[in-house]
Amino acid sequence: MEWNRETPWRQGFLLGNDAIDALGLRHPVSPDKTIVVVATHDCDLAQDPQFEPVVEVVVGCLAAKDGNCTHAKNARKLHIEFAGDAPFWAEFEATAKVDVDKLKLNEYAPRSDVRLRVEDYAVLQMWLASRYRRSAFADEFERRLTKETKLAEKIAKAVKPHGELISGVFFDVDEGKEVTRVGPDDTYMLDITILHTAEPDFEAAENAAQSAADAIQKAFKEKLFDPSNKWQHIELRFCDPISESVLTYQVFRQLKRWRLEHMSLAADPQQALLPE
Structure with missing residues (x-):
């Protein structure tokens, strides 16, 4: 399938189980609780695969909320809520980023039953950026x-x-x-x-x-x-x-x-x- 700027994929969207299985993205510890979110920014998603051939995703899992991991307070681990038909909390770790082929991802549609709220989408962006905005105390x-x-x-x-x-x-x-x-x-x-x-x-x-x-x-x-x-x-x-x-x-x-x-x-x- 051809990739074009009208792709349905956006940063913060979730992969369905069909895409997760086809791309081999099951969580290593909790495979039956796997949640995979798109980390690549919308502008990069829209670029021609000839120049930007991969999409970065983060492989996570369903989890109970930990207050110290919400609001991007922890740069290594994020707990964030997805809203929709059946809302849930998911856990993502910064070391669990994976590149997937853009054209292969294009064969699948993102989940439509749950999405990040506007404020939670902003938290995801802050968390993704946090590991690259480090400043040290003495x-x-x-x-x-x-x-x-x-x-x-x-x-x-x-x-x-x-x-x-x-x-x-x-x-x-x-x-x-x-x-x-x-x-x-x-x-x-x-x-x-x-x-x-x-x-x-x-x-x-x-x-x-x-x-x-x-x-x-x-x-x-x-x-x-x-x-x-x-x-x-x-x-x-x-x-x-x-x-x-x-x-x-x-x-x-x-x-x-x-x-x-x-x-x-x-x-x-x-x-x-x-x-x-």
């Missing part, structure tokens, strides 16, 4: 937050129960300046923003973000605020919730998203990423 800051204090785990634990209500956790370290810190008394200054959704239930999302912020503040104070009323290693100046409808783009550009599977510049620690 290794010493990472070491203090992850290995020395285990506070990174506390942040993830505080956010996880609130799932979709929290869009992300953002850091401002030393007001964006690169400062070399030495010793526990030479503290990093950290401001944390807990970004929450505005719809469909603003109050529930605000309460969730406030609850997460309170838990994070408590963890930092218990771990790093010594009996002499002095911060050690990292000074948490504030941890505040804010709505997506209120955060300005100017402020947003100054923040760095703290991924819940972050990695630093070094090979062993983990790395954080820029906000989208």
